[in-house]
Amino acid sequence: MAVMQADDEDLWARIRRGFKMPDLDTWRARQTTRWYADKPQYIERISTRASMYLYHIVAEVEKRGMPTEIALLPFIESGMQPNAVSIAKAAGLWQFIPSTGTKYALEQNMWKDERFGVIESTRAALDYLQKLYGEFGDWQLALAAYNYGELGVERAIANARRHHRSTAYKDLHLPHETEFYVPKLQAIKNIIADPQRYGITLPEIPDRPYFVSEDIPADMDVATAARLAEIPIDEFQALNPAFNRPLIIGASSPTILLPADHAEAFETNLVAVEATGQPMASWTAHVMRRGETLEILAQKANLSVNELRRVNRIPSRYRPAAGSVILVPRGEAVTDDISPKLVDASFSLVPVVPRMRRIAYRVHHGDTLSSIAHHWHVRTHDIMAWNRLHSSRLRVGQRLALNVWNGGNPPHQRVRHSRHHPLHHYSHHHHRRHRRARHPCRSCLASAS
Known part of the structure; x- marks a missing residue:
């Protein structure tokens, strides 16, 4: 755990001073606070990951006059993992799906995906959240819309008005996941506001930049950039997860993020390599x-x-x-x-096999990767690769791209079908209950880490 210098202020204290959102005191918020408080190792793990990114996020939030609770949103969106990808293909610290990423000017091509970029995705997320706050005039409703979508929240508000009910977030009829979304942020806020009360020890994070930006003048291997900065490649990739290939192409005028205390080493080593005239890309x-x-x-x-x-x-x-x-x-x-x-x-x-065709399959109640793979005579790990899934959990209504044989069964395999559709024979109640909810159950904790 890092030790701060005497003249450094704790970043947590700065965050506490910026809390402006009204507290949400509901049974969901209390239940979720207890859930997190019972897992101090998990809180320590995501807080330690946050040490690389949190200063930048807090600074950007403050520049816009937003409450610092917003800086804690990646705790619940991605567990402060910039390379996180959901089943719905939401990516990065702020979990942008491809279409929303495009809408908010996040570049996505074969070389890089800025949904994973720390600076780019933070800018886009704050743009989006400010738009939502301008639309709803309430941070809790804006957060609900960030999770559920503007139209979904607008429908819930309209429905409440038709029935002469309160339009406050806590009183709206929303999907289970969205009902727990703001309570989860409140739970993180509660713990950070008073960690001792919950028996939590937060890792010390200095109130100073963790990283700086450096321009890349020419094609450069990711491994070369890490070597010039004199840092492990894992640390380089944690700061620069947007690069999709082991090569950073100079034609895109890229910048990289490096630990602030390694920037000088990078610049010195870069000058030395450039003087040799040797390429920096393999x-x-x-x-x-x-x-x-x-x-x-x-x-x-x-x-x-x-x-x-x-x-x-x-x-x-x-x-x-x-x-x-x-x-x-x-x-x-x-x-x-x-x-x-x-x-x-x-x-x-x-x-590779031309006799295969691509179809779109909609997930039904009771479906699992195994049952879908069995029915279409494909392999579960291929389904995960085709759809870039990082978990075997599915949600009802999710669309999967499948490559299936034109003739039904593979030529080497004959399968006898029962009269009943095999995909409807399996019930997976536990994960179906938690599939849409981000409020984690105990058996889902490992996947949240």
Whole structure:
């Protein structure tokens, strides 16, 4: 645990002074506070992760005159994990889905996804929250809309007015997850406001910037950037999770985040490397030609096919389509960095087996990955790869992309079907109850960490 210098103020104290939202004193808030208070190790874990990002978030919140409770929202959205991805494909500290990320100018391409970026996603989230507060005039309603969507909250308010009921957040009829959303933020606020009351020891976080920004002048491997900064690659990736590939391309004018006390080392080492004239990248871009295969490219590059797949995030049983841009080793003959024309390069995947087709499947009550995979004669880990799932939990109504055989069963497999649809034979009451709710149950705690 970090030890602060004598002239450093604790960031937690600064956050407490900025609390402005009215407290939510409901049974849900009290229940959720007890739930978190009973798990001091979990609170310590997410608070320690927060030490890298929290100063920046608090500073941005204060610049806008927003209550500092907003800076605690990533605690419940992502557990302060910038690389978090939900089943609904929400990503990053603030959990933006792709469409909302695009709406709030978060760049998403094969090279980077700014929904994961600490600075970019914080800017977008605060823009969105300010818009919601301007619409509803109440922070609790704005937070509910951040979770449920503006239209959902507007419908709940309209319904309450029709029945002459209160339109306060705590009195609205909302989905279970949204009913627990603001109470969870209140619970985190309660613990941070008075950790001793709940037997919690918060890690000390100095009230000073953890990271600084540095420009990248040319193509550079992620591993090279970490080496120049003299930090472990895991720490570099925790500060820069937006990069989708092991290469940072200079044509996009990128900036990276580095620990403030390592910026000088990075700048000194960068000057020394540039003086040698040697490239700082070991990868370059290659446009797939019709008929070209990963096996051919791997053989030319003296690289295993599995490594080529890993670098380019290509799951098994898939291949890049013609015209897709992938990374290949940069040979000595390559002197130029990747062209600016490839910043928005195309990258699409097609099934290796042409007799497969893609369908959209809507999850029903009782469905599991195993039951869906069994019915469509595919593998569960392929379903997870196709949909970028990081958990086997599903929610009713969720849409899954499946690649299934045109003829029904794979050619090597004949399956006898029962008269009843196999997907409706399985009931998973416990996780169905908690699937939509972010209020975690005990068996779900591990997934929250």
